[in-house]
Amino acid sequence: xFLILKQLIVGPxxxxxxxxxxxxxxxxxxxxxxxxxxxxxxxxxxxxxIASVEVSxxxxxxxxxxxxxxxxxxxxxxxxxxxxxxxxxxxxxxxxEYVAAARPIPDDTGQLRVVFVVGRPxxxxxxxxxxxxxxxxxxxxxxxxxxxxxxxMRDDLQALxxxxxxxxxxxxxxxxxxxxxxxxxxxxxxxxxxxPGRIRLIYEARLNERFRWLRFEPLRANxxxxxxxxxxxxxxxxxxxxxxxxxxxxxIANGDDLIEEYSGFGLRFETRKLGTERLGASxxxxxxxPTWRGATLDALAVDPGIARAYDERSTITPLxxxxxxxxxxxxxxxxxTELDARSPETGSEMANAAVASIAYxxxxxxxxxxxxxxxxxFGVRAGRRALESxxxxxxxxxxxxxxxxxxxxRVLLTAMAGGITGDAxxxxxxxxxxxxxxxxxxxxxxxxxxxxxxxxxxxxYAYRGLAVFLDVGSVWDEDRxxxxxxxxxxxxxxxxxxxxxxxxxxxxxxGAIVTMGLQGGSVGVKR
Numbered sequence: 001x002f003l004i005l006k007q008l009i010v011g012p013x014x015x016x017x018x019x020x021x022x023x024x025x026x027x028x029x030x031x032x033x034x035x036x037x038x039x040x041x042x043x044x045x046x047x048x049x050i051a052s053v054e055v056s057x058x059x060x061x062x063x064x065x066x067x068x069x070x071x072x073x074x075x076x077x078x079x080x081x082x083x084x085x086x087x088x089x090x091x092x093x094x095x096x097e098y099v100a101a102a103r104p105i106p107d108d109t110g111q112l113r114v115v116f117v118v119g120r121p122x123x124x125x126x127x128x129x130x131x132x133x134x135x136x137x138x139x140x141x142x143x144x145x146x147x148x149x150x151x152x153m154r155d156d157l158q159a160l161x162x163x164x165x166x167x168x169x170x171x172x173x174x175x176x177x178x179x180x181x182x183x184x185x186x187x188x189x190x191x192x193x194x195x196p197g198r199i200r201l202i203y204e205a206r207l208n209e210r211f212r213w214l215r216f217e218p219l220r221a222n223x224x225x226x227x228x229x230x231x232x233x234x235x236x237x238x239x240x241x242x243x244x245x246x247x248x249x250x251x252i253a254n255g256d257d258l259i260e261e262y263s264g265f266g267l268r269f270e271t272r273k274l275g276t277e278r279l280g281a282s283x284x285x286x287x288x289x290p291t292w293r294g295a296t297l298d299a300l301a302v303d304p305g306i307a308r309a310y311d312e313r314s315t316i317t318p319l320x321x322x323x324x325x326x327x328x329x330x331x332x333x334x335x336x337t338e339l340d341a342r343s344p345e346t347g348s349e350m351a352n353a354a355v356a357s358i359a360y361x362x363x364x365x366x367x368x369x370x371x372x373x374x375x376x377x378f379g380v381r382a383g384r385r386a387l388e389s390x391x392x393x394x395x396x397x398x399x400x401x402x403x404x405x406x407x408x409x410r411v412l413l414t415a416m417a418g419g420i421t422g423d424a425x426x427x428x429x430x431x432x433x434x435x436x437x438x439x440x441x442x443x444x445x446x447x448x449x450x451x452x453x454x455x456x457x458x459x460x461y462a463y464r465g466l467a468v469f470l471d472v473g474s475v476w477d478e479d480r481x482x483x484x485x486x487x488x489x490x491x492x493x494x495x496x497x498x499x500x501x502x503x504x505x506x507x508x509x510x511g512a513i514v515t516m517g518l519q520g521g522s523v524g525v526k527r
Contacts, residue, residue: 044079044104044112045079046078046079047079048078048079048106048112049078049079050075050077050078050079050104050114051075051112051113052113053071053072053074053075053113053114053115054113054114054115055071055115055116055118056117057117057119058091058095058098058100058118062095063091063095064094067090067091067094070087070090071087074087074114079104079112079114081104084104087102087116088100088102091118093196094196095118099119100116100118101117102115102116103115134164134165134197134199135162135165136160136161136162136163136164136165136198136200136201137161137193137194137198137200138193138200139157139158139160139161139200139203140201140202140203141153141157141177141203141205142203143184143204143205143206143207144181148181150180152180153176153180156173156176157173160201165190165201174186174188174203181205183208185207186205187203187204188201188202189202189203189204206242210363211326212326213277213278213323214273214278214279214323215272215361216270217268219238219247220520221234221235221236221496221520222234222235222517222518222519223517223518224435224515224516224518224519225515225516225517226255226256226435226442226513226514226515227512227514228442229255229443229444230255232252232253232254232255233250233251233252233254234249234250234251234252234256234257235249235250236248236249236268240270243272243273244269244270244271246267246268246269246270247269247270248265249265249284250265251266253291256435257434258426258427258431259427259443259448259449259450260290260296260427261290261291261292262288262289262313263289263291264288264289265286266284266285266287266288267284268283268285269282272321277323278323279322280321280322280323281319281320281321282317282319284319285315285316286314287313287315288312288314289312290309290310290311290312293444295444295445296309299449300449303449306426306429306449307423307424307425307426308341308342308346309342309426310339310340310341310349310425310426311340311341312339313338313339313340313427314337315335315336315337315338316335316336318333318334319333319355320332327360327361328358329361330356330358331359331379332354332356332357333354333355334354334355335351335352335355336350336352336387337350337351337425338351339351339425349391350388350389350390351383351390352383352384352387352388352389353382353384353389353393354380354381354382354384355379355381356379357377357379358377358378359375359376360374360377361375370404370405370406371403371404371405371406372402372403373401373402373405374400374402374403375400375401375402376400376401377399377400378397378398379396379397380394380396381395382394382395383422383424391422391425392422393421393422393423393424393425393428394421394422395419395420395424395428396419396420397416397417397418398416398417398418399416400414401413401415408464409462409463410461410462412461412462413457413459414457414458415455415457415458416454417454417455417456418430418455419452419453420452420453426449426450429449429451430450430451430452430453430454430475431443431446431447431450431451431475432446432447432456432475433446434515435500435515435517435519437456437471437473438471438485438487438504439469439487439489439500439502440471440488440489440503440504440505440512440513441485441487441502441513442513446485447476450475451475451476451480453475453476453478453482454473454476455473456471456473457471457473458471462491465493466491466492467491467492467493468488468490468491469488469489470486471487471502472486472487473485484506485504485506485507486504486505487503487504487505488505489501489502489503497517498515498517499516500514501513501514502514502515
């Protein structure tokens with residue numbers, strides 16, 4: 001009804017502009033102007049002499065002197081709807097936070113009064129209404145190599161230039177750009193042009209994370225309760241931009257990944273663009289204070305061949321990363337670790353190691369719309385005298401996972417295996433029996449001081465948030481008997497929140513172990 005009223009009063013040439021005005025403007029118009037009689041609602045003919053002009057709903061003194069003069073000169077001139085529309089547009093150009101409309105109103109004596117009604121649009125419609133009043137100075141796509149722009153895309157952009165912005169058309173072009181550039185995330189941005197009343201329309205395209213040459217380290221974040229091991233947490237908070245990230249690290253009684261239960265903090269700086277997007281680097285520093293379980297200390301006392309426990313672990317790890325392809329990444333660097341001995345007489349030890357790894361990550365969907373995710377890696381850490389390490393050892397670890405999803409169904413397969421030769425520190429030794437491996441077992445019952453050999457595999461099926469799983473694995477020392485352990489159970493996942501009830505199978509003790517909390521980071525990944 002308001003649109004019809006406005007069109008009858010202002011004239012047919014404003015039909016499209018009227019459609020973009022907001023309800024707030026009409027409320028303002030009706031509030032500041034007395035209702036017109038039926039005779040007054042008829043279209044005022046061109047050529048009727050204007051007797052007076054006023055600006056309503058806005059302080060006319062805030063307009064430029066030139067525009068105020070143009071408006072005052074309307075008095076005594078014949079009515080020209082096009083001229084009124086131009087002046088309303090100039091008011092909007094000078095005060096873009098407002099919308100304006102010109103209303104010719106004949107009074108009972110036959111004289112014509114022109115009122116420029118000015119009001120603020122509703123907040124949620126303001127940006128849209130303001131932008132559609134401007135002429136597109138130029139339109140372009142940023143962030144995409146010229147070779148990936150088709151001629152049809154260039155023609156679509158050029159068709160917008162020198163016309164008032166049509167939001168529907170701009171949205172349609174944005175959708176066509178997304179379809180033409182499936183590897184990119186596309187967003188539309190509007191900025192002021194070089195002249196009043198003109199804007200620049202920019203479509204910003206950024207390569208989707210899946211197609212970046214390098215990826216940041218997956219953030220580890222968990223707050224976990226284990227019915228045999230208690231509470232613990234490890235939190236990483238990534239901050240930064242698209243190519244740089246700064247990550248504070250905080251650990252509080254975290255015992256989910258190592259034999260030691262540790263608390264402390266650290267910092268990691270990462271860049272994934274050193275001259276080229278194929279080359280990146282990271283630097284991590286951490287300082288942790290471990291707490292040792294009685295079972296671990298007892299096992300170390302019985303076997304003096306295992307490295308000593310320590311009171312503090314401080315590490316600096318600089319790494320370089322190179323992307324062979326977007327799916328295959330090579331990493332190399334060093335890890336410099338100082339271990340403060342528990343006894344002042346023995347002093348500290350250095351565990352300095354060369355670090356190298358290769359990783360693969362891929363994701364795709366097939367014709368049945370099923371989703372596939374595959375990740376695999378193999379890494380080596382070698383402590384050497386050449387690096388001034390007191391502990392000489394070599395540690396190998398291979399791991400991978402495959403996830404198959406269709407609809408609300410998901411199947412997850414994980415596997416890993418590792419070995420250590422030489423005299424490795426305790427934080428390098430393998431452990432199983434926590435929130436992601438051998439669920440239903442307690443790692444301090446399996447191998448309280450860890451082991452230098454390990455393998456683990458798991459299969460899990462989930463529908464919506466409900467899951468069932470089967471875990472199998474073993475951790476042992478090279479010269480000891482290897483015991484295969486199996487567990488099964490049920491789980492519930494809701495985003496990062498989880499609850500798991502696991503049962504050991506090949507044991508006389510069939511008691512359940514419950515783990516729950518919040519867990520982020522990569523699926524099934526252990527150090």
